[in-house]
Amino acid sequence: MKKQSLISFAAGAAVCGTLAFGLGFAQPEKSKGAEKRSEKAQPAESFEMTPEMMEAMFAEMAEKATPGEGHEKLADSIGHWHVQASFGEGDMAMVGTGTMHVKWILGKRYTHADFKLDDFMGQPFHGVAITGYSNYTGEYQSMWVDTMSTHMSTMTGEMADGVLTMVGTSMTPMGEAPMKMVTTKDGDTWTDTFYDGMPDGSWVQSGTITYTRAAEGRGQRRGG
């Protein structure tokens, strides 16, 4: 088997193993998939990964799949929030008030935010944000969908000194455009500040969303 094929097979098996963990087939210390490979389908000349190599690979995968410190830093967002949103200015101003409920999903790997504005541009507004931390790339990741657009927005970023800075794209009436979001926190008040990317690479502030922890959410922020 060619070297590239071996690498491909190892990666494919790793993906498969990742799935197998979840589907109850495999254990990190010794997968049934590995047994099958070693017992009936793996002549020595066609596969060079030793059981020790497989074990190390699966252990590494299990570690990467486990939520850790990066995820724990998202815990402060858990709970119920009052929302004030303001974008644009003058005739282009878009403002609204509403609520957001943030909860953990998938074993504290991701936060799920249910975001609602009572009236935004004359319509009720509903959005969903899912945020996580990739142990593979060391980046925060966020996905956003809402009732205003059929576009799915994604961002990646990092957290430094408690400030989360995410960069991605958003859909505007003028088309897809670069977007940056900076999240700062001050106790039970959070602010997302949004910036539009300009052709020269600079950023221009486009709006803010301020979150104030609702009374019913106090004390729940860590519990998920």
Added chain:
Amino acid sequence: MGAPEPGTMPPEMMEAFERMGRTTEEHELLKSFEGSWTSTVRMFCGPPGSDAQESHGVMVNEMDLDGKFLRQVYEDDAGAFSGRGYWGYNAIDGRWEGFWIDSMTTMFNLETGEYDAGSKTWTMRGTMTDPTSPPGEPRAMLRRSVIRMVSDDEHVMEMYHAPGGKPEEESMGMEITYVRA
């Protein structure tokens, strides 16, 4: 802070915003996936000739956000695996967009693709992090999902992976058959 008076924004801008949110016939196609589906998952973990590993679960699909996206919730029968997804059609850019996360990784899986009406098949492509990447050196890995509508009550999803970023070296890692519950 109050809501703006409708009409303060220039009409052409209001129209542009309305276009951003307009659903299309593609979104009607998404409704075909609504409901509860029992799954038969076959994973091909070994080299050619190996037996597939089989498991079962349930996917619940619901249209969300005013019919703009299909929200997916998956639970396997063993109670050890959960997944969440969003699937939609970006009518502005004219492409299908998929998002998937699950309880067995900490990475987003993002795909974009197209639909072939003749074969009732969606082909979605994206990248993911190769789980075998050395620490601190994440490598991209191509993935391709093919979703074929067999009937109103059955669809099949095949997933292919191409480590090293070479489509010609991809192999099928998984096949899931969904039957309406």
